[in-house]
Every structure is written in C-alpha cells, then in structure tokens.
Amino acid sequence: MSLRRAGAVARRIVLQFRHDRRSLALLFVAPMVVLTLVGALWGSPATNTVRVVSAGDVDPQLFEALRGTEIELTVLDRDAALDALKAGRADAMVEFAENAATVTVEGSDPTRTGAIVGQVQAALTHLILEVPLAAFVKVTYLYGGPGYGLLDYLAPVLIAVFAFFFVFLLSTVSFLRERTSGTLERLLATPLTRGELVLGYLGGFALFALLQALVILAFTVFVLKVQYRGNLATIFVVEAVLVVGAVSLGLAISAFARNELQAVQFVPLVLLPQVFLSGFLVPVDQLGDVLRAIAAVLPLTYANEALRSVMVKGYPVTDPLIVRDIGILAAFAVAMAVAAVVSIRREVA
Amino acid sequence: MDAVLAVEARDVRKGFGPVTALDGMSLAVKPGEIYGLLGPNGSGKTTLIRTLAGLLRPDAGEVRVLGLAPRAAVSSGAVGYMTQSPALYAELSVDENLRFFAALEGVTDADARVEEALRRVDLLDRRRATAGTLSSGMRTRVSLAATLLHQPRLLLLDEPTVGVDPALRRDFWQHFRSLAATGVTILVSSHVMDEASRCDRLGLIRSGRLLAEGSAGELVARADAADLEGAFLALAAATA
Numbered sequence: 187m188s189l190r191r192a193g194a195v196a197r198r199i200v201l202q203f204r205h206d207r208r209s210l211a212l213l214f215v216a217p218m219v220v221l222t223l224v225g226a227l228w229g230s231p232a233t234n235t236v237r238v239v240s241a242g243d244v245d246p247q248l249f250e251a252l253r254g255t256e257i258e259l260t261v262l263d264r265d266a267a268l269d270a271l272k273a274g275r276a277d278a279m280v281e282f283a284e285n286a287a288t289v290t291v292e293g294s295d296p297t298r299t300g301a302i303v304g305q306v307q308a309a310l311t312h313l314i315l316e317v318p319l320a321a322f323v324k325v326t327y328l329y330g331g332p333g334y335g336l337l338d339y340l341a342p343v344l345i346a347v348f349a350f351f352f353v354f355l356l357s358t359v360s361f362l363r364e365r366t367s368g369t370l371e372r373l374l375a376t377p378l379t380r381g382e383l384v385l386g387y388l389g390g391f392a393l394f395a396l397l398q399a400l401v402i403l404a405f406t407v408f409v410l411k412v413q414y415r416g417n418l419a420t421i422f423v424v425e426a427v428l429v430v431g432a433v434s435l436g437l438a439i440s441a442f443a444r445n446e447l448q449a450v451q452f453v454p455l456v457l458l459p460q461v462f463l464s465g466f467l468v469p470v471d472q473l474g475d476v477l478r479a480i481a482a483v484l485p486l487t488y489a490n491e492a493l494r495s496v497m498v499k500g501y502p503v504t505d506p507l508i509v510r511d512i513g514i515l516a517a518f519a520v521a522m523a524v525a526a527v528v529s530i531r532r533e534v535a
Numbered sequence: 536m537d538a539v540l541a542v543e544a545r546d547v548r549k550g551f552g553p554v555t556a557l558d559g560m561s562l563a564v565k566p567g568e569i570y571g572l573l574g575p576n577g578s579g580k581t582t583l584i585r586t587l588a589g590l591l592r593p594d595a596g597e598v599r600v601l602g603l604a605p606r607a608a609v610s611s612g613a614v615g616y617m618t619q620s621p622a623l624y625a626e627l628s629v630d631e632n633l634r635f636f637a638a639l640e641g642v643t644d645a646d647a648r649v650e651e652a653l654r655r656v657d658l659l660d661r662r663r664a665t666a667g668t669l670s671s672g673m674r675t676r677v678s679l680a681a682t683l684l685h686q687p688r689l690l691l692l693d694e695p696t697v698g699v700d701p702a703l704r705r706d707f708w709q710h711f712r713s714l715a716a717t718g719v720t721i722l723v724s725s726h727v728m729d730e731a732s733r734c735d736r737l738g739l740i741r742s743g744r745l746l747a748e749g750s751a752g753e754l755v756a757r758a759d760a761a762d763l764e765g766a767f768l769a770l771a772a773a774t775a
Contacts, residue, residue, distance in 0.1 A: 194638035198624065198631075205626040205665070372622035375588040376639040377610045 187385075191378050195386020196393070199360070203394060213356065213394060217348045217402050218409075224344060225410040229337035236305045239267040239276040257309045277302045280310075329499050334413060341412040342421075342493035343466045346486055348402055349425050350432045350460070353395040355453055357436030361387060361526075362449045365440065370530070380530045384523055388433055395429035415500030421493060423503060427515040428489040434522030435485075441529030460486040465494070488514045539602035541566045541689050541720035542587060547596035549582055549743075556582035557593070558743035564722055564736075566688075569715050571734030572724040573767060579743035580724040581619060584691050587722070588616040601689055608689070612640050615687035619694050621678035625667030629658060629677050632666050633684060640685035652680035655710060657703065672698040679707070690714070692723040696730060708733050728763045741771055 203210050235256050241264035252259055262270060270276040271292055279290040289306050293299050330338065364370045373383060403422060406412050414421070439456065443449040463477055464470070464486035473481060481487045492511035495501040501508050542564035549557040556579045564570040572580045585591045586598055589606035600608035608614050623632050633652060637645040653659045656676035661669065666677060675698050682690060690711075696704045708730070711721050715735075725731050732751040739746045739754070747754060747770045751763050758766035758773075 190641075191639055194635060197638075198627070198635045201631055202624060202626045367625075368618055368620055368622040369624060371585075371590060372616070372618050373639070374590055375609055375614070375616035375618075376636065377612055377641065378639045379610075 187379070187381055188377075189385075192382040192385040192389060195378070195383055196389035199387065199390025200393060202360075203390075209356065210394075213352060213398055214401050217352060217398065218405050220348065221344065221402065221405055221410060224340075225337060228340060229335065229410060229412075236278060236302050237276045238278045238280055238306060239270050241267040241279055241281045244280075244282060252309065255309055256305060278306050280306070329415075331413075337410065338413045339494075339498065340466070341406050341410070341414075342497045343464070343486075343490045345399075345402055345406055345421075345425060346428060346464075346489040346493055347457075347461060347466065349395070349399045349429050350486060350489070351453075351457055352398060353391065353429050354432040354436045354439075354456065355450075356394075357387070357391050357433045358440045358443070358449050358452065359446055360391075361437045361440040362443055362446060366445060374530075380527045383530065384434075384437060384526045387437055387526075388430065388523060391433040391436075392430050395433055396426055399425040399429050412497075414497040416496035417502065420496050420501075420503040420508070424489060424492045424496065424508070424512060424515070427512050427519060428485060431485050431515055431519035431522060434519050434526055437526035438522045438529055441526070460484045463487070465490040485515055485518045488518075539566070540564065540599065541568065541601055542570070542722055543597075543599040544583070544587075545597045547583075547586065547593045547598055549586060549591060549593050556743050557586070557596075560596070560740070560743055560745060562738060562745060564720055566720050567715050567718045568736060569711060569721045569723065569734045571731045571737045572722065572740060573726065573728075573731045573737050574724075574740035575726065578741045580740060581693055582743070583740075584616070584693050584722065584724060588614065588691055612685050613688045614691065615682040615685065615689070616691045617678055617682040617693060617695050619697070621671070621674040623666040623674055623677055623681075626665065628663050628665055629653070629669070630662040632677060633681055636681040637684045642685050645684075648684050648686075649680075652683045655683060656680045657706070670698075672700065672703075675699055676703070688719055690719060690721045690723075692721065694724055694726075696725075696727070704730070728767070732763055739767055739770055746770055 235258050237258050237260070239260050239262050241262070244259070244261060249259060260270075260276070264281070267276070267279045271279050271290065274292070277292065277298075281288045281290075287310055289303065291299055291302050327334070364373075374380075399422065403418070403425060407414060407418065435456070439452050440449060443452060459480065461467070463473065463481040464484050465481070466486075470478060470481045470487055470491070488511040492508050495505070495507055503509075540563050542562060544560055544562040547557050547560045548555070558579075560579065560583060562583070572583065574580050582591065586593055587600055587605055589600075589604075589609045598605055601613050603611070609616075624635070627635070630649065633649045634645055637648060642648050650659070653662055656679055658673065658676055658680065661673065666674065669677065675695070679692075679695055682692070696707055699707065711723075715721060723730075723734065731737055734751070736748065736750055737754060738748045747757065749757065754766045754770065755761075755763055758769040760766040760769050
C-alpha cells in the first residue's frame with residue numbers, strides 16, 4: 187500500500203473538482219437552498235388557529251370564553267357551515283344540542299385531524315368545567331421546550347440525509363465515469379493497486395464531503411437557528427463518519443451500474459428506504475418487525491439516532507449509545523470500502 | 536545465460552463467455568525488438584495486449600513479461616500501456632493528466648519527464664489546454680506521452696497512431712526506433728500495413744492464433760505476394 191499513490195488519486199479528484207465549478211457550487215449551494223425551503227416550511231411558527239363554525243346560534247358567552255384561545259369561532263347556518271367545511275375554509279363544525287356537542291371534522295388529513303379534535307375537545311372541556319385547563323395540568327419538558335418546533339426535531343435527520351445524499355450521488359457517478367471512460371483500465375495497468383485507488387477516492391471525496399457537512403451544520407445552526415443542546419464537535423464527528431460511509435457506498439454501488447442513467451436510478455433505491463425507515467418519519471421502535479430489521483442495516487438509522495440524541499438531548503460523545511452508533515457507522519464505511527475494492531476487477535470483459 | 540525474453544506467451548487461451556478471444560496463442564519477443572501484431576478486428580490483438588498488461592487472467596497457458604508475471608512487471612514500473620482509445624481525464628489539463636500518471640508510476644523528476652514527453656509528441660504549447668478540448672489526434676498524442684513518462688522497458692501500444700497525421704506518425708516511429716536502440720521492447724498492434732512494415736518482426740494473428748511470423752520481407756516472400764497486404768491476405772486464406 188503506497189500512500190503516495192493513493193495521495194496522487196486524491197489530489198487528482200481535488201483538481202477535477204476545481205475545474206468543475208458547477209459541481210462544486212451544487213455541492214455547497216444545493217443543500218443550503220433545500221434547507222432554506224425546509225426551514226421556511228417547518229421552522230415558521232405554524233398557524234395553530236382552529237377555525238370552527240357552529241351550525242346555528244350559540245350562547246354569546248361562548249365567544250367570551252374562547253377569547254385568547256386558538257379557536258376562532260364563526261356562526262353560520264348548518265348548510266353554510268357544511269359548505270365551509272367542505273371548501274376548507276373551516277377546520278371543524280360544532281353543533282350544540284342540550285348538554286352535548288357534536289363535532290364534525292374534515293378528516294382527510296390524519297395529522298391535522300388529531301390536532302383539531304384535540305384542541306376543540308380541550309376548549310369545550312374547559313368551557314364546561316369553567317376552569318382554565320392550565321390550572322390543573324402543568325407541563326414541564328425533559329427535552330425540547332415550549333419554543334421547540336418541528337424543525338428542531340427534524341433538523342438532525344435533515345443534516346444526515348443531505349450530507350449523505352449529495353456525497354453518495356457524486357461519488358457514485360464519479361467512480362462510474364472512471365469505469366466507463368476507460369481510465370480505470372489505464373490506472374490498473376500502472377503500479378496503482380485497487381486498495382490505493384479506493385483509498386485515494388475516499389480521501390479526495392472525504393475532503394469535500396466533510397466541508398459540505400460543515401457547511402450544512404453551520405447553516406442549520408447559525409442561519410436556520412435550530413435549537414441544539416449537545417456539543418457541535420460531537421455532531422460533526424457523527425456527520426463525518428456518516429459521509430465517509432456515503433462515499434464508500436457510492437464507490438461500491440457504482441459497480442452495479444453500466445452508465446450514468448442507471449447510476450442515478452440507484453439513488454432512490456438507496457435513499458428512499460433510508461428516508462422512510464431510519465426514524466425520519468416514524469420512530470424506528472414503532473416500526474413492525476420486518477421494517478425494523480431493514481432499518482437496522484441502514485446507516486442513516488444510526489446517524490439519526492446519534493444526531494438526535496446529541497442535538498435534542500445533549501448526549502456527550504462518550505455516551506455509550508453515541509459510541510456504539512459511531513462505531514457502527516465506521517464499520518459500515520470500512521465494509522463498503524472493502525466492497526468497493528472487491529468490485530474493481532482487473533478482469534473486465 | 537540467455538537474455539530474458541521481453542514477452543513470452545505459451546499456448547494462451549482466453550474466452551469471454553461463448554467467445555474465444557485467444558485460442559492457443561504463443562509468442563516470443565526479444566528485448567529491444569519492435570514486434571508488430573497484425574490482424575483484423577476481433578482477431579485477439581487487444582485481448583493479448585491486455586493480458587500482457589496484467590488486466591486479464593488467461594484461462595490456460597503461461598504469460599511472462601520481462602521474466603515476471605504480468606502484474607508484477609506492471610507493478611515494478613517497467614511496462615507502459617497505451618490503450619486503444621485515449622484514457623485521459625477530460626476536465627484536467629494536459630499537464631495535470633501527465634503529472635497524475637507520473638505520480639502513479641513513481642516518477643521522481645516529473646517536471647523534466649513531463650516536459651520531455653510533451654516535446655516528444657509535439658504538444659509543449661498545449662500543456663495548459665484542457666484535455667477534453669483537444670482533437671482526437673492530440674488526445675492520442677497525450678496518451679502516448681503518458682505511456683512514455685516513466686521510461687518503461689516494455690511498451691504495449693494498442694493501435695497508437697490512429698488519428699495521428701502522417702508527419703507525426705513518422706516522428707513517432709523514429710522515436711520508437713531510437714527507444715528500441717536503447718533496449719526498450721515495443722509490442723505494437725496495428726492494421727495499417729505501412730506501419731507494420733516498420734516493425735522488426737510481425738506476427739499475423741487471426742481468431743486468437745498466430746498464423747505466421749517473420750519480418751515484413753520474409754512474410755511477403757513466403758506468401759509470394761507483391762506486398763505485405765497481399766501476404767497477409769494470402770497467409771490468412773492458406774491457413775483458414
């Protein structure tokens with residue numbers, strides 16, 4: 187193993203990037219653009235106002251009671267109320283009869299339905315009890331806090347997904363070009379060994395991958411102002427191991443593609459299961475047995491767990507869970523690098 | 536003691552699935568010799584060269600390059616392989632491409648070697664040009680320069696002068712001749728007869744086998760033909 191030759195490969199990759207300003211710009215600008223959009227989407231204080239229409243008149247006292255809550259009540263006749271609900275101008279319709287209230291919700295979006303029903307129920311309960319709810323339920327936070335929003339919860343996963351995605355795509359396509367352009371064959375007819383080649387690629391790409399990881403992290407923390415507890419350096423260490431694994435995976439995967447079009451088709455295959463199963467949308471421990479088994483072999487599962495634990499809960503790098511996750515990610519990176527070496531066969535027909 | 540043969544292949548067989556590319560190929564090239572592999576498309580020229588460059592493992596038979604297994608010879612930096620289509624990094628400049636290959640071959644005085652190689656292929660004035668912007672003939676020349684950088688003792692050239700104009704082709708051959716005079720062995724494949732006639736010895740190959748071997752003059756005489764092309768056609772027909 188000659189580090190000098192591996193270094194020559196790494197240097198060449200850096201040079202290629204320097205000549206390819208567009209890819210370089212994409213590498214750093216694209217994640218910022220996407221993060222800005224996502225930040226605007228999930229970071230803005232969501233309008234929690236629930237628009238309730240009542241079918242028919244209500245006790246004027248009700249308006250007084252709802253003041254200062256997030257419920258906005260409008261009185262309409264029953265048909266108009268139903269129309270408003272259908273058209274999406276209202277979130278819920280209430281009909282009062284004697285001592286009961288019937289609440290009709292639009293119901294097509296399960297995530298919103300739950301919140302609406304909860305708020306309306308709480309408001310009506312509070313009305314009946316004539317005691318402010320806050321008087322006997324006191325909420326304190328183990329993690330997070332009253333200002334802790336969806337973006338704060340999702341940011342660790344976004345950091346992982348973006349760092350992984352862009353670097354994986356780039357290393358897959360670059361290495362594929364080495365294979366298809368005939369330069370791989372030429373390289374293999376020099377003293378360069380396959381191990382040196384993969385090491386050189388890892389070195390060259392890791393440089394950009396780590397810079398990108400740094401940019402993503404800095405952007406998330408300082409521009410999007412995501413709340414975090416743990417040490418920034420710890421977050422970066424987890425990110426770093428993850429992106430090196432993404433480069434190795436890209437190198438190994440490129441062996442299965444014959445051209446760039448096929449390579450790009452591997453991206454959803456590699457990325458989507460990780461987005462869905464790694465704890466981004468549904469916590470891993472809530473998955474079924476089969477899906478949980480799949481999640482267990484996905485690197486993003488461990489990156490998400492570690493990043494969330496550090497950012498949201500403030501775990502230190504020495505915490506056994508973080509050590510374990512970093513270890514698994516590092517093992518993944520090494521395994522994929524070995525797979526990449528094996529995938530480079532001198533014997534190419 | 537006999538000088539170690541530069542290239543030695545004995546009864547080499549190599550197939551790719553149903554296709555037999557080399558079918559009992561035997562060949563011996565002496566050090567300092569310019570040996571031409573002459574044969575039609577698909578006759579096994581490139582497969583033989585790739586086997587000698589350590590890129591393919593023969594199914595049967597034995598291959599020695601400078602007395603070593605092919606990969607060992609390549610690893611020692613003694614072999615220069617020029618692929619049929621130029622293998623360069625399109626985004627990099629000519630200079631950067633050459634420096635990269637020099638580093639892989641462990642060339643110590645890269646500045647001087649790159650400059651000399653570029654002068655040799657008459658591209659010194661284009662050294663800052665991006666490889667991807669060069670004409671195909673120029674890329675072929677850069678590719679040859681990359682093969683010469685580490686002063687290999689054996690050059691494996693797969694159709695090196697495709698797309699190179701006649702004047703430069705003559706210069707190339709003069710250079711090949713002067714390299715051979717210093718003991719460098721050159722194995723060159725071609726289907727250009729004028730080029731073949733410049734080799735010390737020629738091997739006519741077809742269907743992965745050596746049909747006939749000898750200097751251009753010997754082959755013409757043996758086939759009782761007017762020229763090399765006639766000899767090639769006659770010999771190929773006689774052994775078919």
